[in-house]
Amino acid sequence: MDLRYATSPEHVPGMDTDALRRRFLVQDLFVDDEVRAVYTHHDRVVLVGVVPARGPLALPTFPEIRSAHFFEHREAGVVNVGGPGTITVDGTTHTVDRGAFLYVGRGAEDVVLASADPAGAGGPAAFYVFSAPAHTTHPTTLVGPDGGTVRELGDPLTSNRRTLRQVIHEDGVRSCQVVMGMTTLHPGSMWNTMPAHTHDRRTEVYLYVDVPADARVVHLLGEPTETRHLLVADREAVIAPSWSVHSGVGTASYGFIWAMAGENQSFDDMDGHPITDLR
Numbered sequence: 001m002d003l004r005y006a007t008s009p010e011h012v013p014g015m016d017t018d019a020l021r022r023r024f025l026v027q028d029l030f031v032d033d034e035v036r037a038v039y040t041h042h043d044r045v046v047l048v049g050v051v052p053a054r055g056p057l058a059l060p061t062f063p064e065i066r067s068a069h070f071f072e073h074r075e076a077g078v079v080n081v082g083g084p085g086t087i088t089v090d091g092t093t094h095t096v097d098r099g100a101f102l103y104v105g106r107g108a109e110d111v112v113l114a115s116a117d118p119a120g121a122g123g124p125a126a127f128y129v130f131s132a133p134a135h136t137t138h139p140t141t142l143v144g145p146d147g148g149t150v151r152e153l154g155d156p157l158t159s160n161r162r163t164l165r166q167v168i169h170e171d172g173v174r175s176c177q178v179v180m181g182m183t184t185l186h187p188g189s190m191w192n193t194m195p196a197h198t199h200d201r202r203t204e205v206y207l208y209v210d211v212p213a214d215a216r217v218v219h220l221l222g223e224p225t226e227t228r229h230l231l232v233a234d235r236e237a238v239i240a241p242s243w244s245v246h247s248g249v250g251t252a253s254y255g256f257i258w259a260m261a262g263e264n265q266s267f268d269d270m271d272g273h274p275i276t277d278l279r
């Protein structure tokens with residue numbers, strides 16, 4: 001498990017490209033037949049990538065979380081960004097196709113992730129786990145690839161027409177802290193989340209997906225008046241502390257899994273920053 005200590009906004013101006021990438025960018029989370037994890041002290045979020053290529057993989061506990069099993073004190077949203085797969089939670093098997101989400105509640109003990117057809121056209125399943133501490137148990141719940149609350153946002157004229165799907169949220173699948181969903185850019189639209197916002201009550205992580213191999217997303221981070229950028233490739237994630245904007249423009253269209261944890265779960269509790277105020 002890769003441990004990332006919390007940062008404060010005054011660290012950002014002194015960081016060079018490597019330092020920014022080490023602190024905020026998560027690379028190589030998805031490796032065949034491995035379970036890779038990153039623990040950020042921002043809201044104690046844990047990110048895990050699981051790619052069961054040769055056979056099923058169990059989600060282990062990690063010494064850093066001092067728990068008998070991963071979900072002893074935690075909950076998670078899990079989304080499949082690869083080929084078709086299954087997740088078995090304490091003996092119950094859920095079919096989790098590409099774009100489907102499984103919320104796993106506190107207390108689950110045996111969680112096994114598998115690909116349905118690792119040699120098939122879709123390749124092995126690739127599960128992205130976003131986990132946060134949980135004080136109680138909400139039921140483990142599956143949402144299919146088209147499920148959730150859909151919001152159509154943006155405009156082709158500003159290159160930001162996109163479909164946002166809220167899956168784990170106040171009016172959907174219930175959780176203690178995790179709020180999670182997916183946004184898909186329409187063809188020809190490249191900008192996400194502009195005008196940018198912050199939400200000082202929550203940490204957010206964007207996992208970029210469906211970014212073509214020869215394309216990148218230029219992702220903005222930092223305080224609104226002191227932004228920096230990261231060049232982000234497919235299946236890479238960016239940690240946005242509560243004080244950081246999180247917005248990006250692709251050199252091709254793409255999608256991203258967004259997920260938050262913190263003080264509240266109110267999706268619309270965000271502080272917008274006019275484009276003209278950004279620096």
Ligand SMILES: O=C(O)C(=O)C[C@H](O)C(=O)CO
Nearest residue numbers: 162164183192193204258270
């Ligand atoms: O397309 C968007 O805009 C988003 O997906 C915004 C994220 O959901 C977000 O940043 C929520 O706080």
Ligand SMILES: [Zn+2]
Nearest residue numbers: 197199204246
């Ligand atoms: Zn946000």
